[in-house]
Amino acid sequence: MQRYFVAAEQFGDTEIRLVGEDAHHAVRVMRSRPGDKFIVSDGQSRTALVEVIEAAPTLIIAEIVEMLSADSEPKWAVTIAQSLPKGDKMELVIQKGTEIGAFAFVPFQSERMIVQYDAKKEAKRMDRWGKIAKEAAEQAHRSRIPAIEPLHSWRELMKSIANYDLALFCYEREGHQAHGRGIRAAVGAWFAGRTEDSHPRVLLIVGSEGGFTDREAIEAEAAGAVLVGLGRRILRTETAGIVGLTCLLYESGEMGGA
Missing domain, CATH: 3.40.1280.10 (SPOUT methyltransferase, trefoil knot domain)
Structure with missing residues (x-):
């Protein structure tokens, strides 16, 4: 499943926003539409499965479906x-x-x-x-x-x-x-x-x-x-x-x- 990193301010309590090149990639390359799902992370402590609500080449708004455990990092x-x-x-x-x-x-x-x-x-x-x-x-x-x-x-x-x-x-x-x-x-x-x-x-x-x-x-x-x-x-x-x-x-x- 496709994954994106977003800035902390783009990661809200109930929804996230993809902007710029990430939004363009999701819409133009991945063909994301309302109802599609992907994973987002703030690169720190939060990772979530989200579902697209609105999709445009410059902005995607997605609802948080489920918070995921961030366990992919090495302990060293x-x-x-x-x-x-x-x-x-x-x-x-x-x-x-x-x-x-x-x-x-x-x-x-x-x-x-x-x-x-x-x-x-x-x-x-x-x-x-x-x-x-x-x-x-x-x-x-x-x-x-x-x-x-x-x-x-x-x-x-x-x-x-x-x-x-x-x-x-x-x-x-x-x-x-x-x-x-x-x-x-x-x-x-x-x-x-x-x-x-x-x-x-x-x-x-x-x-x-x-x-x-x-x-x-x-x-x-x-x-x-x-x-x-x-x-x-x-x-x-x-x-x-x-x-x-x-x-x-x-x-x-x-x-x-x-």
Whole structure:
């Protein structure tokens, strides 16, 4: 069943309103008419099954039929910190990461970042990313839309590590047989002595096409991040975050793991 996110002020006690692009999509694409039903969420705590009362390309008014439980969110809040990749790769990370269950996204600058950051394009890019996250959250029947933070500098990212319960730094050297640990070992070490109902805030840090420098790895570890590998193969930057997120949600029991 089709799902839409609406602003809190559009979600009333007995009815909701779809406006703008959402109303246009419902009427022109989904062919919604009075009597049709779909699901709406305010992206926070309220989700409802609604029935269309009035339908126009710029406004849909729908009556709330039933309030639904919002139980589609993972119990682990995993934020993907992605060094800004070139082209439209960040769009893929946001789209697929949202579908899988990412809590938020933090694009950042790293030493080997290939793309040239253009501040003039920031607002347009953030708007595009926000739309992609919203559409992906609707498709995946999420109860919330992941937040997308403005581009962070490396120093800003390092300072933010203290805001998380666990920060994992995806470093290709850790994936080689002769080096460190993987995600399962890092998660297991963090959970030692904690209860199973812990709801950790996890930061998953992924490098750009050129990977991370040794200096960045040292600084990340000094800031409190745990260096982890994603296997003995070298993954593309747009693949690494998706793989890491999936591993974490599997370990959380979201996909039958823990």
